[in-house]
Amino acid sequence: MATPARVLRRAAALFACAATLTACGLLPGTDGDDRPEVERNTLRIGVLPVVDVAPLQLALNQKLFERAGLQVQLVTLTSETEGIKQLDTTLDITWASHVNLFRAFAEGTKLQLQGEAYQAGTNTMALVTLDSAYDSPGKLASPRIAVDTTGDIGALTTTAVLRTAGVEKQNLRLREMPFGQMVEAMKAKEVDAAWMTEPFITKAQRDAGARVVTDTAVGPTEDFPVSGYASSKKFADDNPRTLALFRQVLRDAQEAASNDKLSVQDVLPSYIDVDQPTAALVSVGTFPLSLNPVRLQRVADMMDTEGVLLERLEVGPMLPPGTGE
Numbered sequence: 615m616a617t618p619a620r621v622l623r624r625a626a627a628l629f630a631c632a633a634t635l636t637a638c639g640l641l642p643g644t645d646g647d648d649r650p651e652v653e654r655n656t657l658r659i660g661v662l663p664v665v666d667v668a669p670l671q672l673a674l675n676q677k678l679f680e681r682a683g684l685q686v687q688l689v690t691l692t693s694e695t696e697g698i699k700q701l702d703t704t705l706d707i708t709w710a711s712h713v714n715l716f717r718a719f720a721e722g723t724k725l726q727l728q729g730e731a732y733q734a735g736t737n738t739m740a741l742v743t744l745d746s747a748y749d750s751p752g753k754l755a756s757p758r759i760a761v762d763t764t765g766d767i768g769a770l771t772t773t774a775v776l777r778t779a780g781v782e783k784q785n786l787r788l789r790e791m792p793f794g795q796m797v798e799a800m801k802a803k804e805v806d807a808a809w810m811t812e813p814f815i816t817k818a819q820r821d822a823g824a825r826v827v828t829d830t831a832v833g834p835t836e837d838f839p840v841s842g843y844a845s846s847k848k849f850a851d852d853n854p855r856t857l858a859l860f861r862q863v864l865r866d867a868q869e870a871a872s873n874d875k876l877s878v879q880d881v882l883p884s885y886i887d888v889d890q891p892t893a894a895l896v897s898v899g900t901f902p903l904s905l906n907p908v909r910l911q912r913v914a915d916m917m918d919t920e921g922v923l924l925e926r927l928e929v930g931p932m933l934p935p936g937t938g939e
Contacts, residue, residue, distance in 0.1 A: 649683035652856040656685045659843070660697035660708035663690065663886045665812050666732035666841045667709055668878045669901050671885055673867035682863050684856075690885075694766075698723060701846040706853075707860070711841045712913045713767045713922065720927050724847035727905055727932050728857055729864045731841040734831035735899035739771065739840070741827040742818050743807040744800045751828040752779035758787045760796045760808035767840060768809040770920055771830040778833050783920075797822045812896045813888040820892055834916070837900070839909050850934065857934070861904075868901040907938045 657679075661667045670688060673679055679686040689705060691697045697708030698718050707728055719725050741751065741759065748754060757776070761768040769788055777783055789805055796808035797818050807827050810818060818824035831838050843864070850857055871878050875898045882893040902909070907930060914927040 650855060650859055652683065652859055653853040654856050655683055656687075657706045657856070657860060658687050658689055658704065660689050660691045660700060660705045662694065662697075662709065664709075664732075664841075665738070665878070665882065665886075665896065665898065667885075668881055669731075669864070669867040669871040670709075671881050672871055672877055673863060675881070676870075678863050678867055679860075682859055684859060684863065698725075698844070701725070701844070702848060706849055707843050707845045707857075709841060709843055711767045712839055712910065713765075713770055713917060715842060715844050715932075716914050716917060716927055716929070717765070717922065719932055720923050720925075725844045725932060726847050726850035726857075726934060727910070727929075728843045728845055728850075728934070729861055729868075730839060730902035730905055730910070731843060732839075733900040733902050733909075734771075734835070734838045734840050735897060736831070737812075737815060737826060737829050737897045738899040739768070739809070739811045739831055739838075740815055740829045741772065741775075741807045742810055742815055742824040743827050744797075744822060744824055745806060748806055748827055750779070751776055752781060754806060755781065756785040756787060757781065757807060758789060758805040760789050760791050760799055760805040762790070762793055762809070764788050764790050765922070767838075768811075768830075770916060770922060771835045771838060772809045773920055774834045774916065775828060775830045775832060779828070797824065800824070812898070813882060813886060813892060815897070816892050816895045817888065820895070831899075839902070839906075839913050840899070842905075842910075844932075854934075861934070865903050868903050871901045872903075905933055905937050907933060 674686060694710035694714045697705060697710055701708055709731055715725060759772055773783055773786060776786060791799060793810060793814045796810060799805045800808060809830060845857060878898050879893045879896055882888055883890050910929045914929050917923045918926045
């Protein structure tokens with residue numbers, strides 16, 4: 615049950631959110647009724663049940679896309695790579711980590727970025743453990759760490775942060791498994807710690823007494839760009855006005871979510887397997903308002919440094935014309 619203080623904060627945040635959307639012309643009775651001409655008015659967007667896509671969920675609930683003249687359908691995926699592969703067939707846009715998007719582009723998939731989804735904040739991605747002796751990131755010389763995949767942002771940021779703490783990359787033992795299996799693996803002492811994102815961090819703390827060994831968005835990975843949205847280059851070339859409108863509504867949704875973190879926590883149980891009391895404790899990062907070439911290049915450069923890419927990737931060719939001008 616919501617506390618009186620939470621209800622008051624929620625009301626204040628909703629007022630601010632409404633003011634933001636009115637200013638953007640996306641509420642009924644505003645200039646948002648003058649809809650721009652687009653090549654098509656339907657979009658199928660691939661997503662996973664993660665905090666990163668909360669602004670999209672809120673935008674649908676608040677009919678922001680509909681008011682702008684777009685019919686958007688969110689398609690729940692089983693993996694990020696599945697979404698990238700389905701572009702130009704069953705999907706128009708997909709959500710994925712920047713690591714997966716940049717790797718796909720480097721391997722020849724022609725993509726165009728359509729927006730940044732999420733940027734890490736304090737304890738939004740972290741190493742957690744059940745082992746009371748593992749009390750600092752440099753404590754173990756050869757730690758066994760569970761990650762959701764060995765080729766994505768978890769492995770990248772864990773390696774960078776632990777190396778800063780003195781753990782050599784060759785001594786780091788990563789074990790791939792779903793987030794939902796990590797607590798049991800720690801209980802069975804199959805791994806020393808697990809790299810998790812929210813809401814899994816909070817669930818592990820509430821359900822199993824897990825604690826954070828280290829935030830993995832610190833030092834070289836502080837405020838790290840996590841994920842974004844992309845279309846195929848062909849779809850982007852064929853539908854520039856449609857995607858420009860999508861980016862505009864996404865910006866408004868990201869801004870509204872940033873101004874109302876309580877609404878983000880409130881919407882999580884509607885599409886993620888988490889109860890409301892846990893969702894209310896989830897740490898929420900940053901929802902960027904636009905594509906930032908300098909910020910995104912930071913991800914590509916770290917991928918190059920860590921050997922994830924065969925050569926340095928310039929992110930400029932992945933951006934819509936005029937980005938950053």
